[in-house]
Amino acid sequence: MPQLRRSDWYDIARDMNWNLRYVSHEQAFPPEIVGPMGDTEPATWWKWDEPYKLSYREYVYNQVDKDAGVAAVGAAIARSNLFDQLDEGWKGAIKAHFGAVTVSEGQSTLAESRMGRFGLAAAWRNMALYGALDEMRHVQIQLKVAHSLLEKDPQFDWAHKAYHTGNWAIIAAMSHNDELFLGSDVISTAIQLTFTFETGFTNLQFIGMAADAMELGDVEFGALISSIQTDEARHAQQGEPTLKLLLETGQKDLAQRLIDVSFWRAWHLFATLTGPSLDYWTPLEHRAMSFKEFMEEWIIRQFMDQLEDLGLEKPWYWDQFLDELDWYHHSEHAGIWYFRNTVWWNPDAGVSDSEREWLEAKYPGWTEKFGTLWDTIGESVRADKVDATFGKTLPILCNTCHLPVFKIPGTTSDCEPRQSVHEERTYTFCSEPCQWIFDQSPQRYVGTKTLIDRLTMGDIQPPTIEGILEYMGITPDIAGDDAAKYRWATERQPQLAAGAAA
Amino acid sequence: MSNAETTRSARKAPKTWSQLSAAGVRRKPSEYEVVTHNLIYHMDKSPTPFELAASAPLNAWYLRYREGSTFRVDDWNGFRDPHRLTYHSYVSQQNQREIHLDAIVDRFEAGGDRPPLSADWVAVLERVYLTSRYSSHVLQMAAMYLAQLSPSSYVANCAEFQAGDEMRRIQRSAYRAKSLSLQFGEQLADTQATRRIWEDDEAWQPLRKVLEELLIAYDLGEAFAALNLVVKPLHDAFFINVLGVVAQAEDDEELALMLDDFRLDSDRNNDWSKALVAYAVSQRPENRDVLAGWVEKWRPQTEAAIEAASAMLADRWPADRGDMGELVAETYEALLSDCGLLPTQAV
Numbered sequence: 001m002p003q004l005r006r007s008d009w010y011d012i013a014r015d016m017n018w019n020l021r022y023v024s025h026e027q028a029f030p031p032e033i034v035g036p037m038g039d040t041e042p043a044t045w046w047k048w049d050e051p052y053k054l055s056y057r058e059y060v061y062n063q064v065d066k067d068a069g070v071a072a073v074g075a076a077i078a079r080s081n082l083f084d085q086l087d088e089g090w091k092g093a094i095k096a097h098f099g100a101v102t103v104s105e106g107q108s109t110l111a112e113s114r115m116g117r118f119g120l121a122a123a124w125r126n127m128a129l130y131g132a133l134d135e136m137r138h139v140q141i142q143l144k145v146a147h148s149l150l151e152k153d154p155q156f157d158w159a160h161k162a163y164h165t166g167n168w169a170i171i172a173a174m175s176h177n178d179e180l181f182l183g184s185d186v187i188s189t190a191i192q193l194t195f196t197f198e199t200g201f202t203n204l205q206f207i208g209m210a211a212d213a214m215e216l217g218d219v220e221f222g223a224l225i226s227s228i229q230t231d232e233a234r235h236a237q238q239g240e241p242t243l244k245l246l247l248e249t250g251q252k253d254l255a256q257r258l259i260d261v262s263f264w265r266a267w268h269l270f271a272t273l274t275g276p277s278l279d280y281w282t283p284l285e286h287r288a289m290s291f292k293e294f295m296e297e298w299i300i301r302q303f304m305d306q307l308e309d310l311g312l313e314k315p316w317y318w319d320q321f322l323d324e325l326d327w328y329h330h331s332e333h334a335g336i337w338y339f340r341n342t343v344w345w346n347p348d349a350g351v352s353d354s355e356r357e358w359l360e361a362k363y364p365g366w367t368e369k370f371g372t373l374w375d376t377i378g379e380s381v382r383a384d385k386v387d388a389t390f391g392k393t394l395p396i397l398c399n400t401c402h403l404p405v406f407k408i409p410g411t412t413s414d415c416e417p418r419q420s421v422h423e424e425r426t427y428t429f430c431s432e433p434c435q436w437i438f439d440q441s442p443q444r445y446v447g448t449k450t451l452i453d454r455l456t457m458g459d460i461q462p463p464t465i466e467g468i469l470e471y472m473g474i475t476p477d478i479a480g481d482d483a484a485k486y487r488w489a490t491e492r493q494p495q496l497a498a499g500a501a502a
Numbered sequence: 503m504s505n506a507e508t509t510r511s512a513r514k515a516p517k518t519w520s521q522l523s524a525a526g527v528r529r530k531p532s533e534y535e536v537v538t539h540n541l542i543y544h545m546d547k548s549p550t551p552f553e554l555a556a557s558a559p560l561n562a563w564y565l566r567y568r569e570g571s572t573f574r575v576d577d578w579n580g581f582r583d584p585h586r587l588t589y590h591s592y593v594s595q596q597n598q599r600e601i602h603l604d605a606i607v608d609r610f611e612a613g614g615d616r617p618p619l620s621a622d623w624v625a626v627l628e629r630v631y632l633t634s635r636y637s638s639h640v641l642q643m644a645a646m647y648l649a650q651l652s653p654s655s656y657v658a659n660c661a662e663f664q665a666g667d668e669m670r671r672i673q674r675s676a677y678r679a680k681s682l683s684l685q686f687g688e689q690l691a692d693t694q695a696t697r698r699i700w701e702d703d704e705a706w707q708p709l710r711k712v713l714e715e716l717l718i719a720y721d722l723g724e725a726f727a728a729l730n731l732v733v734k735p736l737h738d739a740f741f742i743n744v745l746g747v748v749a750q751a752e753d754d755e756e757l758a759l760m761l762d763d764f765r766l767d768s769d770r771n772n773d774w775s776k777a778l779v780a781y782a783v784s785q786r787p788e789n790r791d792v793l794a795g796w797v798e799k800w801r802p803q804t805e806a807a808i809e810a811a812s813a814m815l816a817d818r819w820p821a822d823r824g825d826m827g828e829l830v831a832e833t834y835e836a837l838l839s840d841c842g843l844l845p846t847q848a849v
Binding site: 001002003004008009010011012013015016017018019020021022023027028032033055056057059060061063064067103106109110111113114116117122125126128129132133136137139140141143144147150151152154157160161163164171174175178179182183184185402443444445446447448 | 515516517518520521522533536537538539540541542543544551552553554555556557558559560561562563588590593594596597600603604607608611635636639642643646647649650655658659661662666669670673679680681691693697700701710711714715717718
């Protein structure tokens with residue numbers, strides 16, 4: 001082994017900053033791409049200091065090793081029939097994950113590369129380069145696994161196809177990603193992607209889902225996303241030094257606003273994806289913790305501690321967030337199930353008697369708020385009226401988060417959608433924070449359209465159910481249906497079940 | 503299940519991504535294609551790449567510099583990296599190459615067969631090789647720019663790996679700087695001192711000017727052509743090929759062996775550049791003139807800059823190796839010729 005340690009030479013390899021002479025700083029680091037530097041001199045940013053040091057040599061060595069671990073698990077699984085034995089609800093959760101997450105990681109590659117070019121310190125640019133390579137790894141290893149499952153189930157095609165469609169869930173994910181990183185300047189990206197999203201929220205999906213996966217025996221998925229999380233934990237550390245510099249240069253208000261915007265956007269997206277995955281689609285006996293418990297551990301405790309240690313505050317809408325923690329993802333879950341033929345996985349209703357007991361224990365008051373809804377649906381199923389349990393009218397979609405405004409009466413005191421007018425167009429929002437996000441920076445959002453806007457404004461032709469399904473990329477072979485073939489309903493009163501599951 | 507049903511379900515099981523089938527790939531796709539195909543879904547997306555206002559800065563930037571570039575083809579996803587690199591194959595092969603470099607370092611650190619370096623050669627190393635960390639870092643930045651503006655993931659990944667290759671050689675140079683400093687003086691590991699050479703040494707300034715200007719070549723076609731068809735090939739022809747010959751002549755075998763290894767990266771990057779030119783021209787013949795135009799814009803000043811930098815090695819160049827400038831010119835002309843971009847190849 002070479003005699004010098006990394007620490008002997010590392011600073012020489014990262015202090016590559018210099019004073020531009022032949023082009024101006026504004027030309028080489030345009031404010032619209034770099035973001036809000038305030039009144040700082042460029043050299044102020046040279047002290048950007050990553051907490052985690054790594055050499056290229058160590059990087060390739062470690063990553064080869066990690067890939068070998070994931071590949072070994074995959075090879076063992078391929079020889080077994082493990083996948084076939086997995087619960088259908090869980091399969092729905094991993095298909096939802098692959099569709100929403102995989103190609104999105106490829107977009108993080110681009111956002112990291114943008115920081116690798118426009119980051120204001122060479123040390124930052126170097127860390128972003130590892131981040132870009134990491135994200136390329138994540139898209140590739142997940143595509144590889146999903147592709148291997150295609151022959152078992154065509155819904156896995158959506159691991160690759162989803163972002164090429166106008167599916168409502170994907171428009172919501174795109175809008176979130178574009179806000180936080182893909183359509184953002186690099187300073188905002190460092191805060192929103194690597195701090196809020198990766199230091200905070202991805203723990204939910206990657207640690208939460210990995211815990212459940214291991215518990216129920218989906219070793220391949222568990223190994224896959226655990227391995228991804230080890231990379232995330234490293235490159236997520238670009239957020240903290242950037243945040244520290246924003247604070248040091250007197251831009252606390254800006255930093256707080258970036259946190260407030262991105263936290264709310266991430267909350268709604270993760271509540272819609274991870275919330276039902278953990279609380280409804282994972283088989284009851286294998287649930288490690290409830291979604292709310294994960295939120296309390298990873299977001300309310302750990303992430304907020306970190307935020308406060310840095311001198312920032314809880315977002316201004318904290319009370320509303322805590323209120324939503326008890327109902328929002330349950331509503332989204334009901335909405336997804338109701339419109340299950342518009343998604344690429346089979347959502348599990350997850351409301352058998354024993355599951356309801358668990359939900360009531362984890363979310364006291366669940367039965368009162370949501371039980372009646374599912375009772376009614378169950379009765380329709382048992383009365384052989386499954387058709388009546390599919391959404392027929394289109395839901396209102398929020399112009400900020402693009403997620404359905406499924407507010408079930410009695411679940412929240414705040415049931416009325418909110419509206420703002422910009423440039424003579426009315427925009428609708430699901431909540432005060434979503435309205436605030438739009439209104440505090442309307443020039444960033446005006447003209448954007450939800451799926452429903454696209455329908456009413458003539459972008460979707462023909463404006464029929466068939467036209468919308470085609471726009472959303474939904475074909476009959478992948479359109480979702482109840483994961484349990486309605487057994488949760490029919491088995492409650494089996495004497496009425498005849499024909500209900502047909 | 504009846505036989506008819508078995509047959510139907512067997513026929514229905516998709517062989518690969520619907521996007522890859524739709525692209526007309528009829529054979530079984532390679533793993534490279536399965537994990538690389540068509541991931542940049544927002545290229546040419548209507549009405550804007552990103553779900554933000556059309557005037558939002560990043561939408562405006564991509565519409566102007568990516569979608570709006572004169573370097574365009576109908577289907578960027580038909581391009582293939584000739585090395586078919588995936589993340590896994592890249593880190594695996596680079597890990598092997600890093601082991602090789604460690605072995606070189608080990609051999610010279612063991613000390614037995616290292617002839618003593620002269621102080622004046624170390625001064626040359628400081629001025630040329632150690633300072634090239636800065637020029638290589640600009641190349642790294644420019645490759646990252648190209649990656650994030652790429653119209654296809656097949657192109658973006660090549661640019662990502664290229665950026666990684668630049669970081670690789672920078673870190674080996676940093677190691678050598680520290681190592682030399684222990685024997686020949688602390689200033690060799692002093693980044694302020696090296697930065698002063700980069701910022702003030704007259705021989706470096708024309709190249710520094712080209713590199714700083716490269717950073718603001720924002721149009722997709724210009725970014726690719728300026729970086730991969732002009733500045734990097736000429737930079738590497740000097741800082742790998744010429745420096746390698748001189749290192750050999752100075753008995754600095756450690757550096758010569760390192761540079762031999764970096765040449766493999768540089769050659770691989772030339773390979774994808776050539777393939778991208780060939781693909782773009784095959785899809786839309788006008789691309790030849792588009793690229794030739796950018797090459798014509800960047801070539802004279804870059805060649806002049808390399809000539810100015812050559813002064814730093816002029817008195818070290820072994821007389822029996824012909825003309826130093828010829829080596830750079832021949833190496834570069836060979837690339838342009840392979841790309842069909844020499845002025846004499848105009849159709």
